[in-house]
Amino acid sequence: MAFFLQSAWLIPVLPLLGCALITFTPLRRNKAASGWTAILLMILATLLAVGLLAATAQGLALRDGQLVTLATGHGEAASHGEAKDHAFSFPEPNVVQRINWAPTGSSLLQLGFYIDTPVAAMLAMVTLTSTCIHLFSLGYMAANPRQSRFFSFISLFTAAMLLMSMADSLLLFFMAWEVMGLCSYLLIGFLYERPQAYRAAIKAFIVTRIGDVLMLLGMVYLYTQAGSLAFGTAAGEIFHPAFLERIGTEGGLLGLSHATGIALLLFGGTIGKSAQFPLHVWLPDAMEGPTPVSALIHAATMVAAGVFLVARTFPIFVADSGAALAVVAFIGAFTALFAATIAVAQYDIKRILAYSTLSQLGFMVAALGIGGWVAAMFHLLTHACFKALLFLGSGSVIHAMEATPVIERLHHKDEYAAQQTAQDIRNMGGLRTRLPWTFWTYTAGYLALAGVVPFAGFWSKDEILADAFKGGHWVVFTVLTVAAFLTAFYMTRQWRLVFFGDYRGERPVVFKNPEASLAPDRHEDGHGHESHGAHGHQNTGAHWHEDPVMIASLVVLAAFAVTGGLFNLPFALPGGHWFASIWGQEALPFSPLVAGISLLVALGGIAAGWTLYGGAFARAADRDPLEARAPAVFQLLNEKYRIDELYQASFVRLTALLALVWAFIDDVILNGIINGIGRVTLFLGRLNFIVDDTLFNDGPDALAGGTVTTGKGARRLQTGKAQDYIGYVFGGAVVLALLYLYVIGR
Amino acid sequence: MTSAIPLEAVLVVAGALFCIGLFGALSRRNMVGILMGVELMLNAVNINLVAFWRYLEPRYISGQTFAIFIICVAAAEAAVGLAMVIAIYRNWLTVNADTVDSLKG
Numbered sequence: 001m002a003f004f005l006q007s008a009w010l011i012p013v014l015p016l017l018g019c020a021l022i023t024f025t026p027l028r029r030n031k032a033a034s035g036w037t038a039i040l041l042m043i044l045a046t047l048l049a050v051g052l053l054a055a056t057a058q059g060l061a062l063r064d065g066q067l068v069t070l071a072t073g074h075g076e077a078a079s080h081g082e083a084k085d086h087a088f089s090f091p092e093p094n095v096v097q098r099i100n101w102a103p104t105g106s107s108l109l110q111l112g113f114y115i116d117t118p119v120a121a122m123l124a125m126v127t128l129t130s131t132c133i134h135l136f137s138l139g140y141m142a143a144n145p146r147q148s149r150f151f152s153f154i155s156l157f158t159a160a161m162l163l164m165s166m167a168d169s170l171l172l173f174f175m176a177w178e179v180m181g182l183c184s185y186l187l188i189g190f191l192y193e194r195p196q197a198y199r200a201a202i203k204a205f206i207v208t209r210i211g212d213v214l215m216l217l218g219m220v221y222l223y224t225q226a227g228s229l230a231f232g233t234a235a236g237e238i239f240h241p242a243f244l245e246r247i248g249t250e251g252g253l254l255g256l257s258h259a260t261g262i263a264l265l266l267f268g269g270t271i272g273k274s275a276q277f278p279l280h281v282w283l284p285d286a287m288e289g290p291t292p293v294s295a296l297i298h299a300a301t302m303v304a305a306g307v308f309l310v311a312r313t314f315p316i317f318v319a320d321s322g323a324a325l326a327v328v329a330f331i332g333a334f335t336a337l338f339a340a341t342i343a344v345a346q347y348d349i350k351r352i353l354a355y356s357t358l359s360q361l362g363f364m365v366a367a368l369g370i371g372g373w374v375a376a377m378f379h380l381l382t383h384a385c386f387k388a389l390l391f392l393g394s395g396s397v398i399h400a401m402e403a404t405p406v407i408e409r410l411h412h413k414d415e416y417a418a419q420q421t422a423q424d425i426r427n428m429g430g431l432r433t434r435l436p437w438t439f440w441t442y443t444a445g446y447l448a449l450a451g452v453v454p455f456a457g458f459w460s461k462d463e464i465l466a467d468a469f470k471g472g473h474w475v476v477f478t479v480l481t482v483a484a485f486l487t488a489f490y491m492t493r494q495w496r497l498v499f500f501g502d503y504r505g506e507r508p509v510v511f512k513n514p515e516a517s518l519a520p521d522r523h524e525d526g527h528g529h530e531s532h533g534a535h536g537h538q539n540t541g542a543h544w545h546e547d548p549v550m551i552a553s554l555v556v557l558a559a560f561a562v563t564g565g566l567f568n569l570p571f572a573l574p575g576g577h578w579f580a581s582i583w584g585q586e587a588l589p590f591s592p593l594v595a596g597i598s599l600l601v602a603l604g605g606i607a608a609g610w611t612l613y614g615g616a617f618a619r620a621a622d623r624d625p626l627e628a629r630a631p632a633v634f635q636l637l638n639e640k641y642r643i644d645e646l647y648q649a650s651f652v653r654l655t656a657l658l659a660l661v662w663a664f665i666d667d668v669i670l671n672g673i674i675n676g677i678g679r680v681t682l683f684l685g686r687l688n689f690i691v692d693d694t695l696f697n698d699g700p701d702a703l704a705g706g707t708v709t710t711g712k713g714a715r716r717l718q719t720g721k722a723q724d725y726i727g728y729v730f731g732g733a734v735v736l737a738l739l740y741l742y743v744i745g746r
Numbered sequence: 747m748t749s750a751i752p753l754e755a756v757l758v759v760a761g762a763l764f765c766i767g768l769f770g771a772l773s774r775r776n777m778v779g780i781l782m783g784v785e786l787m788l789n790a791v792n793i794n795l796v797a798f799w800r801y802l803e804p805r806y807i808s809g810q811t812f813a814i815f816i817i818c819v820a821a822a823e824a825a826v827g828l829a830m831v832i833a834i835y836r837n838w839l840t841v842n843a844d845t846v847d848s849l850k851g
Contacts, residue, residue: 718849718850719847719850720846720847720848720849720850721843721844721846721847721850722780722843722846723771723772723780723843723844726771726772727772730768730772
């Protein structure tokens, strides 16, 4: 067991090694070999991470290289009486390794690992989902010529996520956070031939940057107060009780305490990374990336990083009077409901899941906001498994859809439109029998997300609701319950339209691509709902196939989606409250009332979805039953409340206007000045030239000419005849003598 | 005896001898002739020196010393000059000073 603690540092190094191997060695030319390299290293990292979780769960810890056992948390003890709101105790670290990174003046900057039990759980979750997604990509991305690069990127991403989880300070945390941002950018724009893809990549990068700047400001603020960014409760570290006490009471700006200011700025990072309202707009667009990317980065791990940030710096959030947590709870609950309503009216299978991710992240953030730390982390871990599963399942569906003759024919004309058409749930239907493995695993993920007992999502979502209920946060409780109802509803809608009914893909609703120059034989009449396709073509279903490696990863994730709740069952049984106890937190007693409401809401949502969409969409071009009842509302939801358009009209236009003003200043004023300077310089240069040419050039020229002439004359004296020279000497003597006699001597 | 022949007479002889030597050195084409002219000029200088010593400063020997120096230098000059004449003759097969003008600029 000590081995796992000592080799914890290898966990992020292994995927990083995978990235380096694929990028820098000839391995990159072999797609399968690079894929398997990455997968094997990921499996190794998974084993280490699971071992680490097992070791830390037993309370084992390293202190100065010695193996010691920590006193395990007070999980069972918490059942007594009314626990205080926001009761949170920062867990004891199991492994802390720091290296001296750089001397900064009088102090020393240290970076390293700080692993406690929640981190170990995160590491296990990230490695596990990432391994499954690596495996899935082996099948899903096989047709892509840049598959090796893809593996390199997702390995780098995984390394960064692992490093972030186990970072010992907010600084290293932020570094890894930014590497993830880069990987996210690279992977959203992976299919960079498509304008939509690179635009989405830039959008994601810029929008998350807004949050990151706020987070960086928060870090600076924290550093000015604490003089350190290192996690830990010792003196000089940021969770030192006396320090928290101080920043919680001392005032900062605008009547907020320092703790509130720092917490809100750090929460800015969460809003960006976890795509909370109002910076949520990048996540749905990020679905332009390949589906495994959506599963890994934009559902399971990276977007959870924002939640993890709040969870990690939670002592600062609870240090103040509760103002910061109120904001967190409000944003989370609002996003949960807001995104769930949008998901109801989407047609793209991946976009539904994307909005569902937003909504679930909102659940987690709201849970943190009401002090349900364990519930948030628990939901984060289970959600990662089942959302990765759902995304991979949708990937399997899309993969199969893209192989149908109708889509393939479309593919020759317009690749992007073909892909979008293949993702449209209106064009699916009846896939239950055609893709049985995908159907059953998807169903597991669906039930987990909808919150049906005993699947993973039920237990974690129930814990969040129970926290809200117990803490008396009625608004949050109500909002989250409604969101839970909508979750069950839109997932049922999607599940029913994809897997049940008749297959509608023979006459699909073709995506209208505004970017493409369409081939003339595409007889579109200008309506998005136009039915178009293979007339009279009878599909026999022979082409439907499911890739074995893809199924394997689906099955593994499905197992966790089904059983994930076992890790933190809300009963006072042996094994109940396992997460809470190993994390050293108070366990929430089971509330049958909340569980009943939660289950009722989930079943109600499912029933509503099932009945409403029972007879809907006999043909792909039919209207959605909701649209038929409330066209205006449906339209608004389908267009995502037009937030994108709002941003386009406000921020983007404002920026464009500013740019225009700057362009004017640049063109007219700055250019004028610079051109003027240029003209003056040119004039001075000409003047200089004239002076130089007339004055300075002629003198030396004359000198040189004179020398030449003199030389020419003088050379005639050099006859080479000795007697001439004697004559000159004599002549010279005569001249001197005459000079002496008549001038000097007189 | 010094009063029998005045100093001026001796100086006139020496001047005449110098002029004859100079004329020879400038006019002769034969290099040996030029050397002979140079010898004459040197010896005219010697006569001057000796004459000034004998008539003006008989107590000092600087005049004689100069004369002996010049005789030595003249001997060396004659030896080097004749050797050069022979070397030139071997190269150009002539001793005509006008022909040898390879120092011409």
